[in-house]
Amino acid sequence: MGVAEQEFPGFSGGLGRRVPELGALELLLAVARLGSLGRAARELGITQPAASSRIRSMERQLGVALVDRSPTGSRLTDAGALVTDWAQRIVEAAEAFDAGAQALRDRRDSRLRVAASMTIAEYLLPGWLIALRAQRPDTAVSLLAGNSAVVAERLLADEADLGFVEGLSVPTGLDSAVIAHDRLIVVTAPGHPWARRRRPLAAAELASTPLILREKGSGTRQVLDAALGGLARPLIELSSTTAVKASVVSGAGPAVLSELALGEELSARRLVSVPVADVRLSRALRAVWPAGHRPAGPARDLLSLTVASGG
Amino acid sequence: MGVAEQEFPGFSGGLGRRVPELGALELLLAVARLGSLGRAARELGITQPAASSRIRSMERQLGVALVDRSPTGSRLTDAGALVTDWAQRIVEAAEAFDAGAQALRDRRDSRLRVAASMTIAEYLLPGWLIALRAQRPDTAVSLLAGNSAVVAERLLADEADLGFVEGLSVPTGLDSAVIAHDRLIVVTAPGHPWARRRRPLAAAELASTPLILREKGSGTRQVLDAALGGLARPLIELSSTTAVKASVVSGAGPAVLSELALGEELSARRLVSVPVADVRLSRALRAVWPAGHRPAGPARDLLSLTVASGG
DNA sequence: CCTGCACATAGAGTGGGCTTATGGGCGTGG
DNA sequence: CCACGCCCATAAGCCCACTCTATGTGCAGG
Secondary structure (H helix, E strand, O other): OOOOOOOOOOOOOOHHHHOOOHHHHHHHHHHHHHOOHHHHHHHHOOOHHHHHHHHHHHHHHHOOOOEEEEOOEEEEOHHHHHHHHHHHHHHHHHHHHHHHHHHHHHOOOOOEEEEEOHHHHHHOHHHHHHHHHHHOOOOOEEEEEOOHHHHHHHHHOOOOOEEEEOOOOOOOOEEEEEEEEEEEEEEEOOOOHHHHOOOOEOHHHHHHOOEEEEOOOOHHHHHHHHHHOOOOOEEEEEOOHHHHHHHHHOOOOOEEEEHHHOHHHHHOOOOEEEOEOOOOOEEEEEEEEEOOOOOOOHHHHHHHHHHHHOO | OOOOOOOOOOOOOOHHHHOOOHHHHHHHHHHHHHOOHHHHHHHHOOOHHHHHHHHHHHHHHHOOOOEEEEOOEEEEOHHHHHHHHHHHHHHHHHHHHHHHHHHHHHOOOOOEEEEEOHHHHHHOHHHHHHHHHHHOOOOOEEEEEOOHHHHHHHHHOOOOOEEEEOOOOOOOOEEEEEEEEEEEEEEEOOOOHHHHOOOOEOHHHHHHOOEEEEOOOOHHHHHHHHHHOOOOOEEEEEOOHHHHHHHHHOOOOOEEEEHHHOHHHHHOOOOEEEOEOOOOOEEEEEEEEEOOOOOOOHHHHHHHHHHHHOO
């Protein structure tokens, strides 16, 4: 205190300062849906003055009026409608987070035990869990993430009811159903020389270039090594897909990532995909279960969700 | 106080209780990227004990260990890597929110003034603004949302530098470039009878069924009315896309929404799309500017981003 | 005109998160 | 081999933000 406050201009620091908290965003959504501060407050279990003040401080924070208050209720302003829709995206991501986190925690006393590979657990499972909760609200799910071998082991030891793997082959002793296909994509920052290539990259060139990689043992890396017919050369090894993406965006070098991981980054041109020629960077995503034991009960419910939504 | 606490079981209430705040998630991402609590703390401008305590309370809240601490640094646990990736999605949505909100506020002294239709402002513009900020960090952007007429008026009055419209035709006096196409999709909750239809819906049937709609004047609604060759019948009229989606999910009835609005809901099966037969529910999304005045400077930068990323 | 619902304001209490100050492991280089 | 760097943890105090209760004002409808 007393010393001047510091601003970190370019870097993303301080998002928490400029974006309202999740509770405030939820409140805004409730106001939009119910048309009244008081009703929204009641739904969230807080008092009307608390809601009033919270919306007001959000308006101060954003510098924009969000709701038109009147003695007959509250409606969104034009800006408020926009903000509400942007808030909705945050809340949806938060719901996925919540569904996933709850499954990581439950562990015991859960009626459906899922074992899944990282990529599937990261990008697909939360959505499935939300859908499952909508259908069967009382199904407690637990989630264990690991590679194909771990998934197989759990299933065969009857410590999991349903598994998901992304390998090239199905572990022995398991039956499977393909639920989707996943492509791996070579990406760079927009400034990288590869970003302007028109002619596809050759496998040899990819193999001889140092890449930003997940650590050894990651499914993505195994597929990459197999496709290159050798080992990829690491420029750095990082512990999460997130860290890899951040590193690529900041221009450290190219990486190979699942298309599932790249939605926003590609369409907003924060990352650029590089065409690749003679390499097969595709893999099937499969649901698996012990051979002969067709999934039943909650496992069957989840399985039917995944095959339905697979593309 | 004193009285028993209430839980709202089925309803989404209390997300803010179960999901860490944005600041905590940002911190977790920084730890993942930098490999140390202390470094992450420094990057976010807080002290090391603050970071330590914040991560710890997040672990308590989630009931899962997220980082392995050691005297040489901190690495994510397996669960931590998962949580970090889920957190990344939230933070990305928050960055889009921030980019949009900042543009809503700036209004004056901005070097690039954009006027856009609702759908574009809601779903595409935030991503563009993030990409633009990456290229030209010093470009202050202001955003005004309105229908085609408003956009045209602003451009012709030289109160905006670049516009985006989603109508069927281009307002007179403006030049334009198509940047993408948007389809409107009929959606219902999974339980609705239409969800199980195989044979496409006829236009007449759609026109005679009460729908959940945005208010009159919305671009989406105009296109729908035009496609139906008459007026859609409202079941309810709501003030934001968000409210419409929530209403459909809760089973109130069918709605017609832009595919841009439906990513997560469709793939997670919270909503189901209904095939439609003899109706043309597609429209071009266009960038527009005053006839003869080709965009230059920041407007040109933004325009080139949008045509590049359009589908 | 009075009742009901809408929102606003005022003042008090509380807790979460921050800071400073300290202490204990592990590595590294003189 | 010791000392200095980095890493993390704990303790104690401060402070702000959010909450609640209690009240006031405006509009609609019987």
